[in-house]
Amino acid sequence: MSALARGAFVTRQSMNVLLQALERDGYVTRPAEAAVGKVLPAQLTPRGRESLEEASAAVRAVEVRMLAGMTENEQESAFRALRSVIHSLRGPA
Missing domain, CATH: 1.10.287 (Helix Hairpins)
Structure with a gap:
């Protein structure tokens, strides 16, 4: 998420809020738990x-x-x- 946030010129926290909204609205999906570390990879629906x-x-x-x-x-x-x-x-x- 850090790279995504940097690319969008926002903080990691802001990117997390945005991803949560995108997930809630059906634009992306993320696994419930991270396969490795803390990263929850987002995928477009x-x-x-x-x-x-x-x-x-x-x-x-x-x-x-x-x-x-x-x-x-x-x-x-x-x-x-x-x-x-x-x-x-x-x-x-």
Whole structure:
């Protein structure tokens, strides 16, 4: 869960609350007990996969709209800036 939380830029506690809600609402499943250690691996349910596909398509549509008015050089500059922001967020707080 730590890696998932880091990737989403939230605390482990926040990710756990989110996963509990996703599980309650039928988007993911997790075993009742950890097979090894404390990790409860989450898996998408069919409902979760469908929602992920819909969300991914919506995000892609927004990306296309955002980039539509930019030149290739402007797009590259924007991507460099975003990568820098992501790098900063992943660094020590």
